Amino acid sequence: MTPDLLHAGAAARAAWESKNASGGREASRGRLLKFGEPDFAHGVALYLEDITVSFDGFKALNALTLSIDVGELRCIIGPNGAGKTTMMDCITGKTRPDSGTAFFGSNIDLLRLSEPDIAQIGVGRKFQKPTVYEQLSVFENLELALAADRRVRASLFSRLAADQQARIAEVLELIHLKDESRRSAGLLSHGQKQWLEIGMLLMQDPKLLLLDEPVAGMTDEETERTAELFLSLEGRHSLVVVEHDMKFVDQLTQGRKKVTVLHEGSVLAEGLLADVQRNEKVVEVYLGR
Numbered sequence: 467m468t469p470d471l472l473h474a475g476a477a478a479r480a481a482w483e484s485k486n487a488s489g490g491r492e493a494s495r496g497r498l499l500k501f502g503e504p505d506f507a508h509g510v511a512l513y514l515e516d517i518t519v520s521f522d523g524f525k526a527l528n529a530l531t532l533s534i535d536v537g538e539l540r541c542i543i544g545p546n547g548a549g550k551t552t553m554m555d556c557i558t559g560k561t562r563p564d565s566g567t568a569f570f571g572s573n574i575d576l577l578r579l580s581e582p583d584i585a586q587i588g589v590g591r592k593f594q595k596p597t598v599y600e601q602l603s604v605f606e607n608l609e610l611a612l613a614a615d616r617r618v619r620a621s622l623f624s625r626l627a628a629d630q631q632a633r634i635a636e637v638l639e640l641i642h643l644k645d646e647s648r649r650s651a652g653l654l655s656h657g658q659k660q661w662l663e664i665g666m667l668l669m670q671d672p673k674l675l676l677l678d679e680p681v682a683g684m685t686d687e688e689t690e691r692t693a694e695l696f697l698s699l700e701g702r703h704s705l706v707v708v709e710h711d712m713k714f715v716d717q718l719t720q721g722r723k724k725v726t727v728l729h730e731g732s733v734l735a736e737g738l739l740a741d742v743q744r745n746e747k748v749v750e751v752y753l754g755r
């Protein structure tokens with residue numbers, strides 16, 4: 467970096483910090499933001515606008531516009547190939563769109579950040595296949611997830627260590643694995659492994675959680691408990707859940723939350739599950755298959 471750019475960067479940072487320190491904007495409800503921290507004061511966790519992604523000329527996403535509120539639990543449905551996973555790839559920096567904008571909070575331009583940086587600022591992603599450390603215990607898996615957090619690694623205070631222990635205990639409770647904490651992760655059922663992986667994401671306290679087909683392969687009972695888990699996370703985190711299982715979506719939306727239907731890379735419909743299930747366009751492309 468040239469000295470000029472360094473100087474410009476320092477100046478931009480100083481200007482930004484003095485603007486936030488002035489208190490004029492009451493950033494994040496009166497709390498001062500650290501440099502580079504997402505600003506959720508406007509109530510929006512994620513905002514995608516006109517995102518287009520092409521693969522060899524085929525538009526997997528086609529001017530996709532979508533907004534998720536802070537603390538919202540949003541289910542996204544849509545037929546195979548609608549672009550749901552590609553959308554998550556764009557949010558997490560795995561795929562760079564050809565055009566469009568993607569903001570985390572009102573100030574973080576996701577399209578300028580690397581995949582690790584996006585994870586670091588509070589976007590957690592659950593892939594379909596659980597990736598836990600099979601030889602380690604449930605507890606050790608959660609400990610490891612904590613160690614992966616740079617903020618925690620940098621701190622050497624014992625008070626924080628106590629906080630971390632408390633956080634592990636809290637997450638074990640949330641993911642229904644308190645009684646299994648000393649078991650090897652390899653011995654867990656498929657559903658329990660999925661919960662453990664969600665728990666590992668929760669150790670980093672992500673503001674936004676992206677969950678791609680989280681109940682695929684789960685038993686009915688595991689699916690129901692997963693819905694309970696997500697409902698307990700709503701509010702503290704924003705959740706974007708992609709799922710084909712309509713019973714699960716119904717349980718998550720409780721007849722009052724809106725769902726988004728994706729088709730051919732754009733939003734086809736948005737509304738209550740019962741309403742979109744009656745929507746003719748939706749029936750045609752998806753539910754009536």
Ligand SMILES: Nc1ncnc2c1ncn2[C@@H]1O[C@H](COP(=O)(O)OP(=O)(O)OP(=O)(O)O)[C@@H](O)[C@H]1O
Pocket residue numbers: 521525526544545546547548549550551552553
């Ligand atoms: N890396 C890639 N290269 C080429 N085409 C791709 C690539 N990734 C996705 N696609 C195509 O983009 C379209 C959208 O795929 P995507 O995986 O996002 O759909 P989806 O909604 O997640 O589907 P499903 O419900 O089956 O998971 C598909 O037609 C897919 O074949």
Ligand SMILES: [Mg+2]
Pocket residue numbers: 550551552678
């Ligand atoms: Mg997919």
